[in-house]
Amino acid sequence: MRMQDDEGGATVLAALAMSALIAVVVMVIHVGSAVGARHQAQSAADLSSLAGAGALDRGMADACERARSVASRMSTELRECTIDEWDVIVTVGQPVFLGRFGMSDAIASARAGPG
Numbered sequence: 001m002r003m004q005d006d007e008g009g010a011t012v013l014a015a016l017a018m019s020a021l022i023a024v025v026v027m028v029i030h031v032g033s034a035v036g037a038r039h040q041a042q043s044a045a046d047l048s049s050l051a052g053a054g055a056l057d058r059g060m061a062d063a064c065e066r067a068r069s070v071a072s073r074m075s076t077e078l079r080e081c082t083i084d085e086w087d088v089i090v091t092v093g094q095p096v097f098l099g100r101f102g103m104s105d106a107i108a109s110a111r112a113g114p115g
Contacts, residue, residue, distance in 0.1 A: 037096035049112035052088035087113030
């Protein structure tokens with residue numbers, strides 16, 4: 001066997017290229033997962049604030065409980081619910097798995113009211 005042969009060089013390059021491609025695909029999947037969780041959190045925040053604003057005429061506790069109920073049904077967690085005059089402001093969190101980076105939360109806020 002002589003060291004001047006190039007046999008197998010293409011195999012090594014192909015293996016490196018495949019490894020790089022797989023790493024990029026995994027990264028894109030995790031970014032997509034994070035973006036999807038962020039959109040779900042924002043949708044849950046929007047709907048929760050609207051539901052809370054709709055229930056505000058029954059009192060502040062009912063408004064926040066209604067917002068919590070809607071957030072829960074959308075598989076998110078209501079983090080904060082505040083009332084500012086006739087506006088309901090909510091913050092929700094959606095857990096997202098980021099692979100080797102562990103778990104994180106996609107957090108979104110929304111405000112709804114008559115004005």
